[in-house]
Amino acid sequence: MSGRILVAEDEPYIVEAITFLLSHQGYQVTAVEDGAAVMPAIADAKPDLLILDIMLPSANGFEVLSRIRSAQNLKALPVLALTAKGQEADRRRMTDLGVDDFVTKPFSNRDLVSRVTRLIGAVQPDQPAARN
Template identity: 60%
Template sequence: MAKTVLIAEDEPFIVESLIFLLTKAGYDVASCGEGNAALRAIVERKPDLLILDVMLPGINGFDLLRRLRDTPGLSRLPVMALTAKGQEADKLRMLELGADDFVTKPFSNKELMMRIEQLIGRRTSAQAASVTPRND
């Protein structure tokens, strides 16, 4: 079963590029260009990874991440912040709020895909470990 990635990004060119890359790699991909729509899509689709732009219209990325981390059932969703806001203060704020990774635009497609695969791989490993009985 294909892993699902939700892209919360309002720049159409970046969304199209990410959809192309992720689909080519075998992921099921959905996108939203606005924070409120992204929150609804997260609840409905339960993606394996959220790629989150900081400067979204509606609920911005900071507030959306804060809501996710405060919501049971959504708090453990892996989140990769993807933004043009590359100042250290913005990176630190996203990481403090619970982002799992932070990539600054413009980005390398190869690096981005490696980071995505690592985040999804960690989540898959953690889920398997939590349901696999241990024989200690």
């Protein structure tokens, strides 16, 4: 597998786990730890997928996703949101903003890889990312 993934997560252990897991699946993983860094990182890394924590410092996941879906060149970027258990209202709000899928923390490795593979699998080489 191949593809570029940007992880926006402020918990170092989660970033380390995601990076380790997805790198061993053949993905190139870049990470940022606050919401304000996401848009510049997207411009630099040109990811095929964004894994976005909802609770980020500087700008939360709702704000970041809203900016992404408002940017003409990023509307099709697949976004996989990380949520904590029991955050149904947050899930509904992210769905309304255009998130593509969710992973609940704590997540299973198999579930994360499966969702990433499904979302990146929709991306064709030299084509913009397709939203499901």
